[in-house]
Amino acid sequence: MIPDFSKDDITVVSHYIGKIFVALGIIQILPIVIGLICLEIAAVVDFFISIITCLSFGSILLYFSPSPQELNWRQGMIIVALSWFVAMFVSALPLYLSGHFECFLDACFESMSAYATTGLILIQDLDHLSHAHNIWRHLMCFIGGQGIILVALVFFFRGGDALRIYIGEARDDKILPNSITTAKFIWMVSFTYLLIGSLLLACVLMFHGLPFPRAIFHGLCIFMAGWDTAGFAPQSLNILYYHSFVFELVTIIIVLLGATSFGVHYAVWTGKYRELKEDFEVKILMFTIFMTYLVVLIGFSGNIDFVDPVSFFRYTFYQLISGHTGVGYSNIYSSQLSKWPELAIIGVIIAMGIGGCMNSTAGGIKVFRIGLFYKSMKRDIRKLSYPESSYIREYFHHQREISIDDNMVKTAMVITICYILLYFSGALVGTFFGYGFLPSLFESVSASANVGLSIGITNTSMPVFMKMWYIFQMWAGRLEFFAIFILVRFLVKTVKR
Amino acid sequence: MKKRLIRYIGILKRGIIGISIELVYPLIVTVAAFLISLIMFYSEISHR
Numbered sequence: 001m002i003p004d005f006s007k008d009d010i011t012v013v014s015h016y017i018g019k020i021f022v023a024l025g026i027i028q029i030l031p032i033v034i035g036l037i038c039l040e041i042a043a044v045v046d047f048f049i050s051i052i053t054c055l056s057f058g059s060i061l062l063y064f065s066p067s068p069q070e071l072n073w074r075q076g077m078i079i080v081a082l083s084w085f086v087a088m089f090v091s092a093l094p095l096y097l098s099g100h101f102e103c104f105l106d107a108c109f110e111s112m113s114a115y116a117t118t119g120l121i122l123i124q125d126l127d128h129l130s131h132a133h134n135i136w137r138h139l140m141c142f143i144g145g146q147g148i149i150l151v152a153l154v155f156f157f158r159g160g161d162a163l164r165i166y167i168g169e170a171r172d173d174k175i176l177p178n179s180i181t182t183a184k185f186i187w188m189v190s191f192t193y194l195l196i197g198s199l200l201l202a203c204v205l206m207f208h209g210l211p212f213p214r215a216i217f218h219g220l221c222i223f224m225a226g227w228d229t230a231g232f233a234p235q236s237l238n239i240l241y242y243h244s245f246v247f248e249l250v251t252i253i254i255v256l257l258g259a260t261s262f263g264v265h266y267a268v269w270t271g272k273y274r275e276l277k278e279d280f281e282v283k284i285l286m287f288t289i290f291m292t293y294l295v296v297l298i299g300f301s302g303n304i305d306f307v308d309p310v311s312f313f314r315y316t317f318y319q320l321i322s323g324h325t326g327v328g329y330s331n332i333y334s335s336q337l338s339k340w341p342e343l344a345i346i347g348v349i350i351a352m353g354i355g356g357c358m359n360s361t362a363g364g365i366k367v368f369r370i371g372l373f374y375k376s377m378k379r380d381i382r383k384l385s386y387p388e389s390s391y392i393r394e395y396f397h398h399q400r401e402i403s404i405d406d407n408m409v410k411t412a413m414v415i416t417i418c419y420i421l422l423y424f425s426g427a428l429v430g431t432f433f434g435y436g437f438l439p440s441l442f443e444s445v446s447a448s449a450n451v452g453l454s455i456g457i458t459n460t461s462m463p464v465f466m467k468m469w470y471i472f473q474m475w476a477g478r479l480e481f482f483a484i485f486i487l488v489r490f491l492v493k494t495v496k497r
Numbered sequence: 498m499k500k501r502l503i504r505y506i507g508i509l510k511r512g513i514i515g516i517s518i519e520l521v522y523p524l525i526v527t528v529a530a531f532l533i534s535l536i537m538f539y540s541e542i543s544h545r
Contacts, residue, residue: 249527253520253524257520269516270515271514273515276518290529293530293533297537300537301537304538313531313538321526
């Protein structure tokens with residue numbers, strides 16, 4: 001018999017959600033510091049109000065739900081799904097108070113987009129947003145990319161609880177034996193690259209004439225959103241603002257590293273350099289990048305209207321790599337993207353749908369699952385061509401030699417089907433509201449696979465239901481469904497009581 | 498704290514070589530993609 005949800009479940013979930021509130025409140029001290037340095041008093045007040053709200057809600061929940069016993073799996077999943085939703089609301093508060101959003105829903109859209117590392121934006125007059133609010137937008141990308149829970153994991157959770165939370169946040173690989181040490185390793189890699197990447201980007205910008213403090217600020221923002229494949233930028237023109245091929249090359253390197261599994265980072269960082277060459281996921285990622293780029297290039301045949309090959313490469317490859325890794329950076333206007341040949345757009349849609357590596361900051365179906373289907377198909381074909389009594393096994397290398405089993409393929413298949421349904425649901429919603437099917441599919445895949453490239457549909461004037469549906473797509477796509485299914489069941493059962 | 502710092506520096510030492518190697522793979526992807534687009538561009542131009 002399936003166990004029912006009890007009052008204990010509600011107490012445990014409330015306790016941990018209280019901790020998430022407190023953690024989000026503490027993190028907002030950083031934008032306050034930036035606001036004080038830049039003398040942005042109005043922004044400081046916005047964040048002060050937000051911190052008070054977070055700490056108040058957190059304290060109330062912690063007071064009424066005292067320290068619980070160890071978490072079980074379903075409680076862990078509910079906490080993950082709910083905490084992302086709670087984080088969206090409370091983090092939208094300072095954004096809304098900034099006055100750069102038409103309504104609170106737009107601010108919620110922006111914060112979910114940041115946390116889910118999507119990059120679709122509804123902010124108005126971004127170029128005049130305060131530094132404090134801007135750093136908060138990018139910090140949300142960084143926190144979301146690492147995993148909101150991963151932030152709290154290091155400080156607030158016990159070993160056994162941590163694993164249940166960690167898996168719930170769509171991270172399947174435990175790089176180290178313990179989830180908390182894995183979380184700490186992920187943070188160490190990210191902070192080291194944060195230092196190197198931000199400085200490198202700042203150097204390029206200084207070379208192009210940006211003053212030192214601005215170059216550092218832009219470098220930091222672009223790195224945080226690039227590494228976590230979110231695609232936010234401090235300027236409304238996104239990467240087009242910088243007009244620099246070198247800057248684009250550096251961001252390509254950052255986003256490709258961001259879309260690589262932390263398992264591979266760990267192997268390479270601990271001296272197993274061959275892992276980069278042998279890892280099955282990296283090989284599949286490279287293969288799918290080339291194949292989808294080929295589709296884009298074939299789409300452009302007969303339409304190449306460029307003076308030199310470098311412009312053509314920048315125009316096509318940057319959007320493709322941006323879509324495949326899920327970053328959503330763009331060096332062209334969305335109106336230009338909408339004029340791309342249909343086949344080229346389909347190439348980008350496929351790339352966005354596939355996404356990056358498992359246990360990376362990228363979204364989408366993930367190249368690991370695509371590779372798994374390929375290996376499983378290969379095994380089935382071999383089975384059919386050998387005598388019935390023979391036992392056929394297929395292996396792949398992902399940190400170690402792994403044999404394919406049917407359960408693994410079944411789970412991957414369920415998640416892939418969920419993704420495809422999510423992609424098409426958004427396309428149908430878009431078509432219902434009068435947009436063309438292909439642009440609707442593009443925007444829907446971009447939201448669900450947490451990419452952030454836009455063909456022009458996402459803007460403040462789009463229907464309210466579409467905004468809400470995209471928020472759901474970003475949330476469901478980021479958490480890979482299971483945590484959300486359990487949350488829905490929990491809510492239905494609680495209401496029925 | 499000191500032990501932790503020493504361990505971190507140890508990992509970082511190996512990490513520096515790791516980072517350098519990791520940077521090679523995105524560069525290979527970019528250069529290879531550039532070559533494909535170059536072939537495409539010139540084959541298109543030559544057919545005009």
